[in-house]
Amino acid sequence: MRTADLHIHTHFSDGTFTPERAVKEAAKNGLACIAITDHDEVSAIKPAIKEGASCGVEVIPGIELSAEEGDYEIHILGYLIDWSLPWFGEKLIELAQVRRNRALAMLEKLKNHGILLDPDELMKSAEPGSVGRLHIARMLYDEGFVFSIQEAFNKYIGNNCPCYVKKFQLTTKQTIEMIRNLGGVAVLAHPHSIGNDDLIEEFAKDGLGGIEVFYPEYTKSVSDYYSAIAEKFKLVLTGGSDCHGLGKARILMGEVKIPYKLVEVLKERANKG
Ligand code: AMP
Ligand code: FE
Ligand code: FE
Ligand code: ZN
Secondary structure, eight states, rough: OOOOEEEEOOOOTTTTTTTHHHHHHHHHTTEEEEEEOOOOTTTHHHHHHHHHHHHHEEEEEEEEEEEEEETTTEEEEEEEOTTHHHHHHHHHHHHHHHHHHHHHHHHHHHHHHHOOOHHHHHHHHHTTTOOOOOHHHHHHTTTTTSSSSSHHHIISTTTTTOOOOOOEEEEEEEEEHHHHHHEEEEEEEGGGTTSOOOHHOOOOHHOOOEEEEEOTTHHHHHHHHHHHHHHHHOOOOEEOBBOOOGGGSOOOOTTEETTEEEHHHHHHHHOOO
């Protein structure tokens, strides 16, 4: 059976793989298709498509945007987007600047907790992509302030932890609209992480097109549960590993393989607008 993994990060956001390495890893795992979904970044798409052409892996253009819904942080995946439109490029430049300023604000907060991290080194560790909390977590770990990446989030930079700084974000509705203006399908990423499934109905009314129902560690009953919600609101099903290369405790690629049929359904949805 042909399979796909529709949630992969590269070193253009907080993953560690180059786009080429990500595609090679996909080929090694027998995947027929992957989607590159960097946070607020699209630079990996072109090189990944090129590598995919030589490895026989189809690469779907994607992005992962964070949105805000009251106190909730919502991650929205945008698939099959027209990623090279100039207005979108300008928006991404703006988001990258927001990320840099916010990372510096988090370093200031860490300083108040007696933790001194070099801002230049942090920015360098994020090259060539956009800086995020995982880069800060990795630096806290590398410099011995925490015993694990998880501890960095639990103690310092997780949502609502003492050194966490919110980044300015669009609302979920605005984010969905932006993805649809790019000709793409907006899909709710790792729905469990919101902690309030009642919000999904509103997102569907706002034009959400799908839910990521296959995700590492989702048992069959979790996937079935979110699939039923998707069916109720006429949303397509997607899934992916959320692989960050070596950026997470283990390489997640290969842990989620969805039937290629779901990619076809996603494409149909994109064509319907
Ligand atoms: P940011 O976009 O800068 O707010 O960072 C969010 C990213 O940090 C997520 O996409 C994950 O890669 C990572 N992240 C968030 N929470 C955790 C956590 N508890 N453990 C490990 N990584 C996390
Ligand atoms: Fe991430
Ligand atoms: Fe996410
Ligand atoms: Zn992700």
